[in-house]
Amino acid sequence: MKAIVANVLFGSIFGCLILNYPAHANPLVGEHSGLEIPTSPILSVTAFSNDKLNLVPQVLNFVDRIVTVNKSDNLNFAVAQDKQVIFRDSFSANGNFSDNPSISLEKGSYSHQDQQGKLMLGFQQTFWPSKNNQKYWGLTTIEQWGEHSNQKQKLNLRKLNYTNLAPTLPSGSSALTVSGGGNKNLAKKADSSREFEKFRGGVTFHSGVANNVTMGVGFVYEDLLVGFTQLTYDSDRIPVRTTVSLLAKESGLDVYSHVRFKPAENFVFNYYHDEEKQKFDFNWGMISGFTLTAKGNSQNESLSTGVKIAIHNDFFALTAQAAMDNQQNLHWKLDSRIGSLQFIHKTQEQKHNSELNINLLDSKPLGIKCSAYVKYETRQVKQNQEEFTVWGGRLNSQEKVGKNKHRWSLDLGYGYGAQGQGAIASSSVALEPNMILKLTYQEISRVSDDTKIKLQLSSK
Incomplete structure (x- = not known):
């Protein structure tokens, strides 16, 4: 059953990919970067235009295309858009990175998005309420049609949770x-099994059925096949x-609800309810630069209240x-x-981090910035307090190229x-x-000298 569902889901994934992310098997040899398809491909996907295919054929036509295998043990995979490669690598048959063993999606993920669709590969969150670990290693695509640019709520791939x-x-x-994906990390060396461990995945189709009403239908799979239906009124x-x-489910119906109350841009209240817990979060920007916050969760009986302050001008920020939570623990940043x-500082229950930076050079003619820093971390481990300090320059x-993303960066330091x-x-870079x-x-690191x-x- 798992193998059948896995094949259907990944066939659907690659069927979605070809709409805007055509994928090709490439013989990544030397500096060759072309997109020619080998005569005996492991994976061969041909791009079709959106106006020539309906929804169902787009998904089903490629279920039988994902298992074309040649004699090679390696799968050379590239994702391209408008003849420009946006992701490429080589996987061995057992799921490991072969040609580039040091390139890793072990703890993170790769994402790409534009107006027509989104793609994420690597460690990510399930879009459905998982009874197991909410995160897994896999591949997710979202393909959009119609007036997607007018979507009221932008989706965050890294925090995808439709409930x-x-x-x-x-x-x-x-x-x-x-x-679709599983617990097995395909970017990490493991055993020779070619199957996902604890495979899970899902397919959903959302449509604006009327003004202010969006309906979603589909299914998810975690040990059992479960129907998924959703209705949103905005x-x-x-x-x-x-x-x-x-x-x-066979055992019954799980109901999840979410209500958002937003009477003004500076006031938001969210309430979530399911069979196991009730949650809420609250943000109220009372005046410019000053916000009251609160959140709670009945499952672990947690409750916390706090404030946010933001002041910015040309010289000072x-x-x-x-x-403060109901256990009298103070968390602050x-x-x-x-x-x-x-100066940056962050305090949690058992951990404290501080960082001091000073700008030494900011040259527009040279296009560079130079700074010096010191980082200090303390962590309580059992009865002992561990300290770690790093001095360096950047x-x-x-x-x-984005918020807090420089075109290139070089960091040199010494830690003890x-x-x-x-x-x-x-x-x-x-x-x-x-x-x-x-x-x-x-x-050296805080926990090891390897x-x-x-x-x-x-x-990221």
């Missing part, structure tokens, strides 16, 4: 979501949006958050800047703590606004 944040689409537009007249989600000096480009001392260095290549060298070299390709 908490359902799509709200204009009348006549639609979106197809296909996702009123233009009253500041309320409500969503009811139903998961139909301050962003601070503080919250501080990010402040005075001229060229920046050189990066003035040009940015309970495990010893040693050099720490990293460099990164933005291949695209949403694709960062990072190389890290580490002789030397580590790591090459990462991510969208």
Whole structure:
């Protein structure tokens, strides 16, 4: 049963991919970067235009295309758009990265999105309420039609959870979501099994069926096949949006509901309810730069209240958050800047992090910035307090490709703590606004003195 569902889901995924993300099997040899298809491909997908295919053929036509295998043990995979490669790598038959063993999606994920669709590969969150671990390693695509640019609620791929944040689409537009994966990390060396461990996935189709009404139908699979139905009403007249989600199982019906009350841009109240718990969160911007916050969860009987402060001008900036829970634990974060000096601090129950930065050079003619820093971390482990300090310097480009994303960056430091001392260095370059290549060298860390070299390709 798992093998059948896995094949159907991944056939659906690749059927969605071809709409805007044509994938090809490529013989990645040397510096060859072409998109020619080998005569005996492991995976061969031909692109079709949106106006020539209906929804059902788009999904079903490629179920039988995902298992074309040649004699090679490696799968060379590339995703391209408008003849430009946006992701490529080589996987071995057992799911490991073969040609590039140091490139890892072990803890993160790669995402790409434009107006027509979204794609995520790697460690991610299920879009349905999972009874197991909410996160898994897999592939998710979202393909949109019609007036997708007018969507009232933008979807966050990294926090995709339709029961908490359902799509709200204009009348006549639609979106197809296909996702599948398992507990086994395909970017990490493991056993030789070619099957997902604890496979799970789902397919849903959302459509704007009327003004302010969006309906979703589909199925999800976690050990059992479960029907998924969802109805969202987002009123233009009253500041309320409500969503009811139903998961139909053999044992009964699970009901999830979400109500959002937003009478003004500076006031938002969310309430969530299911059979196991009730949750809420609240944000009220009383005056400019000052916000009251609160949240609670009946499952673990937690409740916390706090404030957010944000002050910004040309010389001074301050962003601070503080919250006290019902166990009298204080959690707070501080990010402040005075001229060229920046101080960052974060406090949790057993962990404290501080960082002090000073800007040394900011040259527009050279296009570079240079700064020095010191980082200090303390953590309570049983009865002992561990400390770790890093001194260093940072050189990066003035040009940015996104929020807090420089075109390139070089970081050199020296750390010492309970495990010893040693050099720490990293460099990164933005291949695209949403694709960062990072190389890290580490002789010491807070928990180990093992030397580590790591090459990462991510969208963070």
